[in-house]
Amino acid sequence: MRMRWFWILPLAVAATILWLSAQSQYPGGISLPPPLDKAAHAMVFGLLAWLLDLAFQRNRPDLPLYRRHLIVLAFVAFYGATDEWHQSFVPGRSCEFGDWVADTTGGALALLVGNLHLLFTRRLGALSWLRGIPGRFDATKDLILVADPHWSTALTGLEAATASHPQADWLFLGDVFDVWVGLPGMETEAQGAFLDWVDRRRAEGRWVGLWLGNREYFLDGHARHFDLLGEGIGGHLEGEGLAFEHGDLINAADRNYRLWNLVSRSGMLWLVFRLMPGRMARSVSAWMERKLRTTNAAYKLRFPREAFRHAAEAHPGATFLTGHFHTHEVEANGIALPWAHEGRFMVWRNGRVEAL
Structure with a gap:
C-alpha cells in the first residue's frame, strides 16, 4: 500500500x-x-x-x-x-x-x-518489486508454467509448446537462462530471440509474465516486453487464487546465498558492470555462472520442507508456486514445480497444476 x-x-x-x-x-x-x-x-x-x-x-x-x-x-x-x-x-x-x-x-x-534484516527474514518487501498488472485478460485460458529451463543457446521446448498450445498464456518463474544480465554487451543471441518470442506472443493477444530468479540480474529495463515482470516475493495473479515466487528466498537459513543475493543485485555491482568493457563483462558473467553451480551445495541437496510450508501457508486460499528446487514437491497449499529441462513444462488449468 x-x-x-x-x-x-x-x-x-x-x-x-x-x-x-x-x-x-x-x-x-x-x-x-x-x-x-x-x-x-x-x-x-x-x-x-x-x-x-x-x-x-x-x-x-x-x-x-x-x-x-x-x-x-x-x-x-x-x-x-x-x-x-x-x-x-x-x-x-x-x-x-x-x-x-x-x-x-x-x-x-x-x-x-x-537492509541487513534481509539476510535473516521472510519480510523481504525491501528487495521485491514488480511492474505491470498482476492479472490476465482471460483467466479461463491455460497458463503454461515454465520454471528453471536454464537455456543456454537453444530455447528447448518453447516452439513445440507454442505450436501445440497457441491460445495459452505463459508465466516464467525464473532461471530462464544459465545467466541473464540485462546490460548492454552482456546479453546473448538466445536471450534476444526469447524477447522476440515474447513480443510475438503478446502481439497475438497472449499474456506473458516473468518472475525473476537467482540467475537473472538487472532485467527491469525489459519490463516493456512483459505484461508482468517482478522479483523477490509477492507475485500473484488477481482473481485466480495463484501466488508465486522463484523460491530462492524460501530458505532463510541459507545466509551465504542471502548475502550473495544482496551483493549481486546492488547498485555498486551495477555500476561496476556498466563501466566494464563488453568482453570483460561477459567473462565475469560466465565466471558467476560457474560459481553458482557449486556454491552452497549442502543447501541445494535438501528440499527445505518446513520453510516451504510456512511460505505457502502465508497465502491462505491460494495455490503457491515456486521453481528453483528442480524437484516436484507438494506441501500444504504449495507446489514446487519440476525442473523445466528439455521442455518439461507445467500448466495452470481450471485451478489446478498439471503436466503440460
Missing part, C-alpha cells in the same frame, strides 16, 4: 539540515571537535538516506533495490555538496570536503545497515 505522507519525514530532515547550515553556530552554542563533527554529519545524512529509502519502498514498488539505492545515494551526495556550498556563504562556517565525504559515507552505511 502506498504511503505518500511518508515523504514528509525525509523532507523534514532535509529542511532541518538546510536550516542548520544557515546558522553561524549550532543551537545552544554546541561545538563539535573533529572527528565528532564528521560523525554528526554521517549520522544526519544517514538518517536522511534511510528515510528516503523507506519512502521509496512504500511509494515506488516498481523500483528494484539497486535502482532505488542509486537514486538515494545520488540525492544524498548532491544534497551534501549543496549543503557544503551553502555553508561557505555563512559567516563563521566553512565548506569542507571531509564533511561531504562524511555525508555520503553516512548515507551509504545507512542503506547497508537498514
Whole structure:
C-alpha cells in the first residue's frame, strides 16, 4: 500500500539540515571537535538516506533495490555538496570536503545497515518489486508454467509448446537462462530471440509474465516486453487464487546465498558492470555462472520442507508456486514445480497444476 505522507519525514530532515547550515553556530552554542563533527554529519545524512529509502519502498514498488539505492545515494551526495556550498556563504562556517565525504559515507552505511534484516527474514518487501498488472485478460485460458529451463543457446521446448498450445498464456518463474544480465554487451543471441518470442506472443493477444530468479540480474529495463515482470516475493495473479515466487528466498537459513543475493543485485555491482568493457563483462558473467553451480551445495541437496510450508501457508486460499528446487514437491497449499529441462513444462488449468 502506498504511503505518500511518508515523504514528509525525509523532507523534514532535509529542511532541518538546510536550516542548520544557515546558522553561524549550532543551537545552544554546541561545538563539535573533529572527528565528532564528521560523525554528526554521517549520522544526519544517514538518517536522511534511510528515510528516503523507506519512502521509496512504500511509494515506488516498481523500483528494484539497486535502482532505488542509486537514486538515494545520488540525492544524498548532491544534497551534501549543496549543503557544503551553502555553508561557505555563512559567516563563521566553512565548506569542507571531509564533511561531504562524511555525508555520503553516512548515507551509504545507512542503506547497508537498514537492509541487513534481509539476510535473516521472510519480510523481504525491501528487495521485491514488480511492474505491470498482476492479472490476465482471460483467466479461463491455460497458463503454461515454465520454471528453471536454464537455456543456454537453444530455447528447448518453447516452439513445440507454442505450436501445440497457441491460445495459452505463459508465466516464467525464473532461471530462464544459465545467466541473464540485462546490460548492454552482456546479453546473448538466445536471450534476444526469447524477447522476440515474447513480443510475438503478446502481439497475438497472449499474456506473458516473468518472475525473476537467482540467475537473472538487472532485467527491469525489459519490463516493456512483459505484461508482468517482478522479483523477490509477492507475485500473484488477481482473481485466480495463484501466488508465486522463484523460491530462492524460501530458505532463510541459507545466509551465504542471502548475502550473495544482496551483493549481486546492488547498485555498486551495477555500476561496476556498466563501466566494464563488453568482453570483460561477459567473462565475469560466465565466471558467476560457474560459481553458482557449486556454491552452497549442502543447501541445494535438501528440499527445505518446513520453510516451504510456512511460505505457502502465508497465502491462505491460494495455490503457491515456486521453481528453483528442480524437484516436484507438494506441501500444504504449495507446489514446487519440476525442473523445466528439455521442455518439461507445467500448466495452470481450471485451478489446478498439471503436466503440460
